[in-house]
Amino acid sequence: MISEDKISHIPVLLKETIDGLSIKANGIYVDGTVGLGGHSKEIVSRLTSGKLIGFDLDPEAIKITRNKLHMFEDKIILVQDDYKNIIKYLDSLNIREIDGVLLDLGVSSMQIDDPDRGFSYTNDGKIDMRMDQTKGISAYEILRDAPFEEMAKIFREYGEENYAGKIAARIIAERKDKEIETTYELAELVKSCYPSNYRDGNPAKRVFQALRIEVNQELSGLYDFILSVSLRLRSQGRIAVISFHSLEDRIIKKAFNYLEKDCICDKKSPICTCNKRREISIITSKPIVASSEEITINRRAKSAKLRIAERI
Template identity: 40%
Template sequence: MGTTTPSHLPVMYAQVLDGLRIRPDGRYLDGTFGRGGHARGVLERLGDGGRLLLMDKDPEAIAVAQAGFGADARVSLYRGSFADLGVWDETTAGLDGVLFDLGVSSPQLDEARRGFSFGKDGPLDMRMDPDSGESAAEWLARAGEAEIADVLWTYGEERMSRRIARAIVARRAEAPLVRTAELADLVAGIVGRRDTGIHPATRSFQAIRIHVNRELADLEDGLAAAHARLKPGGRLVVISFHSLEDRIVKQFINARAKAPPGNRRMPVAEAFAPTLRDIGGARRADAGEIAANPRARSAVLRVAERLEVAA
């Protein structure tokens, strides 16, 4: 924890690989390939008998995976959400480790045409899979004012959610919002330029992105699918960058690792049989890594181990 992590490595790189506890002959799934930083680290530790399964919603990420890893006989690729990992035949043999690195990737933010960034004008899209579902522009063009406000508040904790939603509905009556700069300017005009160093549209963009991509629903489904596919002793490793994500992960692990509190007013409950063991609780990047990679500041890593369940 005391060493500096180079900025070119993924967030909490060493801790992720330690958490997975990689065996040379193990079978591991990276549900969020991104640009392959963690995948490369896993492959370096696998022997000829090991397997690495790579998933991503983003076709550009899968193209990078194919170019960089497709020729490796130990690697299999699947384009899709990690929520669907259980339907992939490659997972039916069981997994020794599953990794989810949540949120939007740096390449997605850097490409203006993907529509994730309020700092770079581009089409108002925000879809991690641009071939599936509604874009942000399409959703904002049809959603009701109350629905928009609810999304901004629930997923972005934006205190001015109602005012922003009202302004969006009024604006689209004149002309649809189709560019990221248009939405960013509209939100900034309501929220104001706060002296915090954080762009006033940050919370709104985050909320709309989470909603458009069903990120929290996919996380819940993906955790359940990973739990079902992990072998006894297998590790679940999740990096979150948002409190709502981390809360879901924490509650998922706790519900399977800790017996619920007793209630003397209720009938005696069935004996609790844990199926996960929490490994170390919440972990955060150290000062050295944050200095090299500011994105690590909000990262929370959680690790759990699948337990043998008596028949």
């Protein structure tokens, strides 16, 4: 584990996100993915009588953010839980409406840089990838136990990996003699399945992404969560979501488009019978991306996309 004083994290699209949320000093805000508190700090520092409720699955992230934001302890509630349980938590506090919600769906620098977490193919360590290392099945267990069809499907659907079958077959063959235990071992195995002239970044990136998504069930429930939490926004309340790969962005776009429609009847239907109402107005017709200046400072911002919508 990396010591707290050595952890460095630059929040992605910070100004664009905070401006997009249009913070009200007396508002109630939810940060569904607190991480190391970069966005949360900017939100809570703008509150007077307002409140911020922050969620994160990673207990270490909650601990660090609690220490970092101790001066705002009267304005912030931190909860170690999945953001998908936010509605249940708001109900427990009898909070019917909120003024804004933020999701930053990326992995934090702390998680990527810590070899013990197993998120990165650039740091050698045990393959784990769980946001909460006390629960669930690790990536190591998937590589050890998953049958060929399941493993290939994970790589294909969550990593959009062209060599999914070949990589899964190689893993199955290798583990008969020796289990794949470290990130470097996995990265080298994936590399061996690619043509020698491959030049488009590290070949392991899609497999690592796929395993992380599967381990943490990152896509499961995202669409339904956006629908339900958007309906908890009061009028002119905003939702901001930062994604880092096309699978997430497509889900966010689909959810926003559904919420903005005022009718979902068949186009051939002479009258509307669905009773669907338009719930939001999409603020970002196209996702906001990082500037070249930000990418120079923080290369992890390169793939970030921010979408924002406002409750009508």
